[in-house]
Amino acid sequence: MTQPPPPNGYYQQPQAHYPPQQPPAPGPQYATGTYGMPPQGYPPAAPKTKPKWPWIAGGIVALLVIAGLAGGGNDNKSAATATTTTAVAALAPKITTTTAAPTTVPAQVTLPDVAGRNGEIVRQELSKLGLTNVSLASADPYDTLVIMAANWTAVSIEPAPGTIVAGDDPVVVTLTKK
Numbered sequence: 001m002t003q004p005p006p007p008n009g010y011y012q013q014p015q016a017h018y019p020p021q022q023p024p025a026p027g028p029q030y031a032t033g034t035y036g037m038p039p040q041g042y043p044p045a046a047p048k049t050k051p052k053w054p055w056i057a058g059g060i061v062a063l064l065v066i067a068g069l070a071g072g073g074n075d076n077k078s079a080a081t082a083t084t085t086t087a088v089a090a091l092a093p094k095i096t097t098t099t100a101a102p103t104t105v106p107a108q109v110t111l112p113d114v115a116g117r118n119g120e121i122v123r124q125e126l127s128k129l130g131l132t133n134v135s136l137a138s139a140d141p142y143d144t145l146v147i148m149a150a151n152w153t154a155v156s157i158e159p160a161p162g163t164i165v166a167g168d169d170p171v172v173v174t175l176t177k178k
Contacts, residue, residue, distance in 0.1 A: 113161035119149035130167040139176045
């Protein structure tokens with residue numbers, strides 16, 4: 001004799017006896033698969049946003065540079081010092097000219113011997129003597145621009161030491177970093 005079908009209309013097969021299942025381990029359960037894959041069922045992580053402060057700081061610096069190049073609206077001609085860069089010849093080193101504010105220029109100045117002395121001390125001494133057209137040049141092939149004279153040593157002076165010059169005559173002090 002056959003069994004009548006179950007009340008829900010489906011035939012049920014007999015259940016096999018399997019070993020009991022282990023309870024899940026405590027803590028978060030991750031999907032199995034390739035290492036580094038996000039767990040299944042979670043929304044994707046939001047993309048990282050890059051900080052905006054470098055762009056803002058760069059914009060401010062750019063505006064300051066543009067304002068400085070435009071002159072900033074200060075047309076005062078009595079500035080304390082003015083610095084210019086001049087190339088004397090193709091083989092000559094670059095020369096930085098520093099001129100002091102207009103003062104009474106002495107008629108005659110005897111140039112001192114400056115070889116072996118600190119560049120900043122030489123520059124200050126020549127300024128105290130009343131020389132207003134002093135240029136600092138580099139004797140080094142790789143360090144061609146004298147920025148901080150205190151880091152340089154004087155090699156020579158042109159015109160030669162002992163020469164008598166007017167206070168506004170050009171004087172070139174050649175410096176080295178060695």
